Amino acid sequence: MPTDASKPDNDRRFWDRLAQKYATDPISDEAAYQKKLEITRQHFTPDSDVLEFGCGTGMTAVSHAPHVKHIHATDLSGEMLEIARGRAVEAGVGNISFERVGFEDIDAATGRFDVVLGLSILHLLEDRDAAIARVHSLLKPGGVFISSTACLGEKMWFFSLIAPIGRALGLLPMLRVFTQVQLAESLRQAGFELEHQWRPDKAVAVFIVARKPAN
Template structure:
């Protein structure tokens, strides 16, 4: 985890200060997500970054456990939590691979802008399925560079080799959605923002 964490620690301040790229799309995804939340919901978000999404959802749920590998990202998350007086979000430094929780612990699991950064998304989806209660939701937003930006692969590899970029997996929207189904989920909704390269997916564990 240390090598991965160092990259995100290094860019944490710039990341925190950067504006959301597509504010309208972000708000739309928040709205769709909140339709699946309830005041008694136990929620997990992995790869939470600086915590903005978890804090936006906090008023609608019982509790959110939000995890990230970067200590410095989480420092910004804790800062915002204190400033906003939020009490039902717990930020925890953890790699999703090693995160431990009893099976069926959560009503909703969020993976926002994270699946394309994993070495293999399939085991992660299997773990999400195990952590969800029956009828629970896995909600994700994922960059799918294989549709339009496949030619970026050599540049992404080179950037990673010199430590300027993280690991980025390239796959298409269809490949991503198919892998969600293959993990045992029923895909209820998928949405791609206009001119976007990311797919937002709401999937239900039977």
């Protein structure tokens, strides 16, 4: 049975093993993905300093890079980041810095970023509320947090029972089960104002734009 200290390494190894498959699997809903890109870019300027944590294989970061000044893209998996770096080189993108680091260990100044992206990641973190509070602190006043999060609590609550067993066996990563209402409340409690919530038809992921008040 893994100890608490070993669990982050187990998660890293899980995502390292999955990296190649993750990179080659087709997007399940291309229209929804493109809509999320479009909405996100409405919050960019050419001077935007962006953080994307849990960037995976870098497809979204590379897609957004031409629309901003800089993206700092982080992930726990070195294998994911190797693919992401290759994608950036292939696309001729030079304004992304990649770092292998867990979100809680990101070394960044308070109020640094104009936009923070957390896509398909909040449900994979140990402490959702702590992560959202950290995002709030990293944003400039008036900055925007954009997330796309699997909210499994409405229809797939049973994952809360099987996820700890799957993680202990190395078959699943950290997985937290909560509802869209609970996620929205976490964002509000951290001080965010919710500007946009959208769930594509039949999807478990909820796309949310939340703003840190300007004052």
